[in-house]
Amino acid sequence: MRFRSTMSALLLVLLALWVPPVLAEDGDGGGQLEDNLSSYTGVNATGYLGPLRDALGSALNSGLYMDGGVPRDGFHIRLDIRGMLVSFGDDDRTFRAVTESWFGEPQYAMAPTVVGDERAVLLTDEDTGATFTFPGGLDIDRLPLAAPQLTVGSILNTEFIGRYLAYDTDDEDIGKIEFKGFGARHGISNYFPEFPVDLSVLGFWQNLKIGDDLLDTTLLTFGAQAGRSLGLLRAYAGLSYDSIEMKASYESDVSGETEDIVVDFDRKSTAHLTLGATLHLGPVSLNGELNKAAQTSFGIGLGLGL
């Protein structure tokens, strides 16, 4: 069942690429998530996975910069490893689930999302005796993510940023997992030498793709950043407009026949506030950051550059 593979791949991305030791220890976390989602189709799948979409949106649209400005000229290059920690709230732990069409008359229940309670919720129709089981979640409060990033500049007041990860799962259902992103920042304050703070604008596009069409997530962010140097420390703030689109395509065989199902998550757009500071020590940069978007996340980063 390709839906099962989709969910396996999703957890594989979260755990294998961004939190490698978890996969190494368990090696099979994806299996449980895929099992749970195999009993869900469209509306329940979007509710169950919704917090993960929001977490990806908050975390991956973070850590794109380490200060408020862009050097006017001169070559610089920096490789960063950004670690993010996304916090889930109480609202993320449940969703209003509905019984699937094959159950009979639709009935509703508050069921765990993928980050919600471990226990399943059972709903029995007293008239028919049928029982629908909404599966449990992983019961997590926070999710750690990490991504590598390369920044190169400056050309015409502009620096260019790229992210890339590719991984072949050697699984014929899942295939290749590819994460890529690119964008640019343009220094605004360089045009105004007397301006009291560093100022820049940013546009960044990212795509996470699993297989040819199993899971396709696209993120886009546009924003402005301001910052100021305080000795070795540079403090900054950013405000951006983020959007994320996610689509999962899979096959389901619940009724005994294989059918193609496409779960299209609605595009979600949010304002994104960033507050951070970076300690620049020669080629090494140490960064801490707070992000408030659909979910709150904290990040640290280590950069090496020239």
Added chain:
Amino acid sequence: MRTRWIGLLGLVSLGLVLSGDSCVVEERTVDIVVTANIPAEWSTAGYLTGGSGTATLPVNAAEDVEDALDKLDEDSTIDSVLVAGACYEVISSSGHNARRTGDVYIDGAWLLHFDVPNNLAGTTGDTDGATLTLKKPGVDLLNSRLDQYLESRNPSLLSFTFSASWTSDPAPTQQDPDSFIWKTCVILQVRGSVTLDVPNP
């Protein structure tokens, strides 16, 4: 020297975030659900005065249930297998077209009622105007047998005789006889639990 120490501190901090340290990974016992399907395929041909018909079908569901149990990991605990739904579908049709109303029984216990607007290929229990309703006597019987099966894994417990009766409106005739294959199914949900490690720093 100072730069080197601060750089080292940064590497250690990042390592803590990305490491599989016990404070980052916690153990959870998660309820998992997989589905199973007990199909019954029926063939209807010819005509009967009044448009009514009956058929019986032997079904052994042990293999279907085992296939579902195999979807769970070996170290999973199986908590229950319960009837969760049903399906109806016309697989192929080349004869008389009519509204069909009928019932399916499992070992004589009423399991399913269907009322579908036609028997064109592709018609299902979700087709507009169709109703498909599980019935408690058959559901209770099947749930009881499934419970016993989980205890003993004796396949004979899941050997059933399915029977169906139906009425066609309008009725088929000698000049326009029935000729179609249709399927009913019972959908099961298997609930198990498994202990696994999850990231939760």
